[in-house]
Amino acid sequence: NAGVTQTPKFRILKIGQSMTLQCTQDMNHNYMYWYRQDPGMGLKLIYYSVGAGITDKGEVPNGYNVSRSTTEDFPLRLELAAPSQTSVYFCASRLAKNIQYFGAGTRLSVL
Amino acid sequence: AQSVTQPDIHITVSEGASLELRCNYSYGATPYLFWYVQSPGQGLQLLLKYFSGDTLVQGIKGFEAEFKRSQSSFNLRKPSVHWSDAAEYFCAVGSNYGGSQGNLIFGKGTKLSVKP
Numbered sequence: 001n002a003g004v005t006q007t008p009k010f011r012i013l014k015i016g017q018s019m020t021l022q023c024t025q026d027m028n029h030n031y032m033y034w035y036r037q038d039p040g041m042g043l044k045l046i047y048y049s050v051g052a053g054i055t056d057k058g059e060v061p062n063g064y065n066v067s068r069s070t071t072e073d074f075p076l077r078l079e080l081a082a083p084s085q086t087s088v089y090f091c092a093s094r095l096a097k098n099i100q101y102f103g104a105g106t107r108l109s110v111l
Numbered sequence: 112a113q114s115v116t117q118p119d120i121h122i123t124v125s126e127g128a129s130l131e132l133r134c135n136y137s138y139g140a141t142p143y144l145f146w147y148v149q150s151p152g153q154g155l156q157l158l159l160k161y162f163s164g165d166t167l168v169q170g171i172k173g174f175e176a177e178f179k180r181s182q183s184s185f186n187l188r189k190p191s192v193h194w195s196d197a198a199e200y201f202c203a204v205g206s207n208y209g210g211s212q213g214n215l216i217f218g219k220g221t222k223l224s225v226k227p
Contacts, residue, residue, distance in 0.1 A: 004154075031213050040120070042201060042217035043155075058214065090154060097162055098143045098205030098213050102155040 002026050006091050006103035013081040013110045021076040021106050023091030029101075031094035032074040033058075034066065036087040037105075043090065049074055081110045113138050115204050117218035124192050125226045132187040132221050134202035143205040144185040145215065146176055150198045158200075161185065172196070197225045 007022045025032065030051045035043040045058030049068040063085055065077040074093075078085060088107050092100040114137040124130055136142060143162055147155040159170025166178040176187045185202060199222045203215040 033214055035217075040219055042115075042219040043215075044217075045214045048214055092155075094213050097160075098145070098215060099157065099160065100215060101157075102147075104154040 004091055004093055004101050004103035006089075006106050008106060009104065010107045011109070013078075013108065015081060015083065015110060017081050018077070018079050019081070019108075021078075021089055021091075021108075023074045023076065023103060024072050025074075025091075025093040025101070026072065027093060027095070027101065028071060029093035029095060030071065032068070033092045033094070033100065034064075034074070034076045035090045035092065036060065037090060038087050046076065046089075078108075083110050086110045113142070113204055113216045115202050115216055115218035117200075117202055117221050119221045120219070121222045121224065123224040123226060126194050127191050130187075130189045130192045130196070130223070132200050132202075132223070134185045134187065134218060135183050136185065136202070136204045137183065138204055141180070144176075144178060145203040145205065146170065146174070146185075146187050147201045147203060148172075148198050149201065149220075155201065158187070192223075192225055194225045194227065197223055199223070 004025045033048045034046040037043045044060045047066040049055045055066050088105050090105050091103045094100045116135045145160050146158040149155050161168050161178045199220045201220045202218040205215045
């Protein structure tokens with residue numbers, strides 16, 4: 001029972017590089033979310049999706065892009081990495097009534 | 112706007128002692144309320160949730176929380192803390208409007224340390 005799977009677990013990027021954080025869920029949830037977690041700040045919503053082909057911005061979308069071509073996958077793209085994007089990124093998918101299930105996270109450092 | 116406040120950044124308790132972690136929320140109606148726990152280097156695990164009805168909710172690992180509408184609070188409690196409870200705890204509020212995007216608003220977290 002995999003749930004929400006995120007890859008990679010760790011990554012170090014140089015300033016200006018790009019990368020895609022992968023997120024896959026096997027629970028057939030329509031809603032999916034990307035959050036970032038900074039020390040002492042809780043989690044902030046980056047982007048979310050209500051189903052395949054439909055995405056929208058959250059609280060902190062600048063510097064990121066997403067796509068949702070299938071129900072299962074919701075990748076997060078960083079085009080020009082900046083030190084301010086050093087963070088831990090969590091993907092989540094939602095059942096009814098806001099019950100969200102989280103992946104294990106991707107720890108990203110931009111140097 | 113919705114918001115969640117966890118007043119305590121870091122709490123240390125002795126093993127076997129009782130625990131209460133505070134959470135206050137700001138929301139226009141009765142929200143959905145959650146407590147999540149995050150062990151070091153791990154993702155978030157749902158401890159318990161409140162949607163409606165009985166204001167005292169039971170969760171996993173012996174935790175409970177009480178919803179108090181008059182105080183806009185949803186405090187987490189445990190009668191006897193175990194060393195394995197050392198982790199960071201997040202309170203979150205979710206919209207109960209059917210048309211919302213359903214995301215959660217998180218507090219900044221409370222880190223719990225347990226003394227032997």
